Amino acid sequence: MPGFHADPTICRVGDDYYLAHSSFEYFPGAPIWHSRDLVNWTRIGHILTRRSQFVRGDGRASTGLYAGTLRHHDGRFWYVTTNVSDYDGGQVLVSATDAAGPWSEPIRIQDAIGIDPDLAWDVDGTCYLTWKGMSFTEGEVGILQAPLDINTGALLEPPYPVWQGSGLAAVEAPHLYQVDDTWYLLLAEGGTERGHAVTIARAPHPRGPFEGHPHNPLLTRRSSIHPVQNAGHMDLTTKADGAWAAVYLGVRVQGSTPGFHVLGRETFLAGIEWSDGWPAVIEDQFEVPTAATSFNDNFVGEELDGRWVVPGGEAQSTASMSPDDGLRIAAAGTRGEGSVGQLCTRITDLRWRAEATIEGSGTFRVLMDPRHWYGLCVKGDAVTATARIGDLQHDVGVASVSPHLVTVRIEAVSPAGPTVPLGHAGPDDIVLSVLNEEGGTIEIARLDGRYLSTEVASGFTGRMLAVGADGTDACIKRVTYHSDEARS
Template identity: 35%
Template sequence: MPTFKNPIISGCYADPSICRVGEDYYLITSTFEYFPGVPIFHSKDLVHWRQIGHVLDRPSQLNLDGTPNSKGIYAATIRYYNGLFYMITTFVESVTGARRNFFVTAENPEGPWSDPYWLDDCPGIDSSLFFDDDGKVYVTANRRPPSGQQYPKHMEIWMQELDLETKQLVGEKYSLWDGALKYIHAQEAPHLYKVNGMYYLIIAEGGTGFTHSVTIARSESITGPYEGAKTNPILTHRHLGGNYPIVNIGHADIVETQNGEWWMVCLGSRPYGGDFCNLGRESFLVPFVWENGWPVVNPGKGIVEMEGIRPNLEKKRWPSEPVCDHFDSETLGFQWNFIRTPRGEFWSLTERPGYLRLYAKRETITDVVNPSFIGRRQQHIDFSVRTKMDFRPENKDEAAGLVLLQNQNFQYRLEYVEANIQLVKRVDGIEEVLSSIPYEGEQVYYKVEAYGQSYNFYFADHAEEWQIVYEHADGRILSTEVAGGFVGTYIGMYATSNGSTSENYADFDYFEYVGLN
């Protein structure tokens, strides 16, 4: 039997949501503090995916100013109804600030998507949409139970009707379910479905770490009462131990193919070098069937596998993406992100055609700001990155180069500063210069190679004439297990004047990313 390999989308693509329109499948994921927000992917066979854009690609849609790391855009849901695509999500302003929910619409999944419709009195996170047979539309999310929390992080799923004309919630809020796993905490990620006349509510429980899980309840009435499956949780990996190659399984959405098969997408992580997940939470695919009115995930096994039987759909491969971006276009490729909403004209692809120009902004990559940074996700356990940079620091404050970033407090920076190429390790906000090599050229080549948790840094003044800057740097500082938060490692180019006024800039000729596994 033909097989496929998990994850279906590698790297920090968490909280997948999926919908089908005819024979086309669309999938979106969370983006937290990164901009543009909510990448959207297209597939014909559920296995091969290509990115076709971002849902939130304009500052008018997404203001991330001051948003802390791992806050921002949480757990979006995508649905299609009556000729329109809908995306609903939660914007988490800060650690203790408001959780605000909104939705946007588009006639075409590639966009343009509308500006946000903010929902009043819509508490909680992980909002979702359900379109019922009678034309009514409902929003679900989580909240603290009105009667009070019985244990830490005790939440319940609530539902309310959405008026598509006024773009606001109407009528009564209904308490649907507070989960199957009492005292396991963090009931979230609700999705409602109607299958064979029954309403099904799939949620996540146990937090997004090792105890993560998928549970389900059903009801004859959309407002309940909801009965939990005796087989709950219907999917988890917490019983498999730390040596299984996929952990943190949870946060699921489901889809029926045009051929009548049922599939589930969910998030999971691949630890390596110990219990360390530098890639963040990725998107996985697993089959399920219905038995006695309940789903049975991956029958006979009950887990997500690294390799499984392919969906019964005609294989559709997309043209492979180039491993090297030569910056020949006037627009950035979909793989590139900024940290928070880009402010000011600090980058250009046209001022020097064939190069990405980054101006040395006052802002630094060590603060909760929008630095002069453009990066992409680490998507492989073993990988190689190369770039060529034209830059000469004009004073002690200016620096430019490559950064491997978990957040503002955990990172490696391979940078040209004053008359040196140096590697800086930043852990919990404290910096250490691991290596410094005298250099006064006007162009520099950088290379990073990672083999598991061993990261190796090189530079050259001529192509491929590499000199070691530092080898076997500890990659574990780039994992969520060390740095905290919900995102995976990013790799990118940056320039800074470290708070001083500067008109200097760095020109990057190309950026090559190659997965080595």
């Protein structure tokens, strides 16, 4: 699942598989997908689509929805997650009879403070909530568990500790499974950076006592030359034929040391085989086809395509569509609370080209967060290229254009120079251009892509493509996106 699709969680119902992800400050939240074969996926919507389900908070980058767990039990889908923008409210639990929604109003699990909640039921119908207890001000507590009343959100016992992992830092992301008469607890350890790892333990009961796998970690890429690094945060599913599979997150690193990943944490697929009562990861079991990532959006119809999300706000207060006028984006704050003046979609390729046709004025950006972006601003008879890196913002070039309809282009291309020690190449170069009336391209700026990477910007999200308004309302006639992976 290319692009910013972190913290995967998966479940199967008959021959159908469902996959969901964390989405942080972006709304609607928790994108959800459907597949019949585990390798071809169709987005069927988002789980949290109403503000009553997902408190906004202050909209800061990498807040909002963290990792969750998707399960199916007794004829209903259940999804539990953490909204760190409402951290003291505990975990958020919603359910639905159809994975495409609508999903219920949330049940709050107020006595479970922390992140990464998991749900598992035993044969008697008892639901166990397992999560990472922690505080952003007081630090980590560890992996906790308690039986849960799913109808009220009440814990039926005081939380108690279970297995705390193999001894690595940042133990998190618990998932609990029953296989025959044995319970397995899967964890992520080592932090979600290069030391990320998956570990597992087993016990005769959900509470333990747990015995760690003698050959932990189950999966890690640390200190390897594998093209996918930071591998961890795994979830398991049975297949329709009785076999097992796993989804996990990883990143694709490029450029000079220490390496830069720009698309955020992506989702990968592996097989699982069992031996002597333990699972083993078979990394290359599946033939995964190349995802179709290109699109051409003319903003025709009554609703935005599901690819478009809003950071820290809502689409209905930020943008509107008209068959004659295209996409209208309100300047930040002009439509009240929830209007942020920017509409985003995930970038899904390492090499890509995108264009936006703007009537009057508007912006087109590639961004990691509000403090790290490169963009083009169309206003009157000029197109200005701007770079924002941390606390520094600078106009780096300008081109004259004929006003009215202007098409601007952003590209991610291979870096022009070599890597360290012969050069300083980042993961890519970002090229900002405008198309002239003859169909040619005027390059305004070429910038080092490392400054739009997680290694520089920090946080948990990835690059987004954004159209927006700058001071006054914008009219966007068209946005196109094309993969140029063959050029990488």
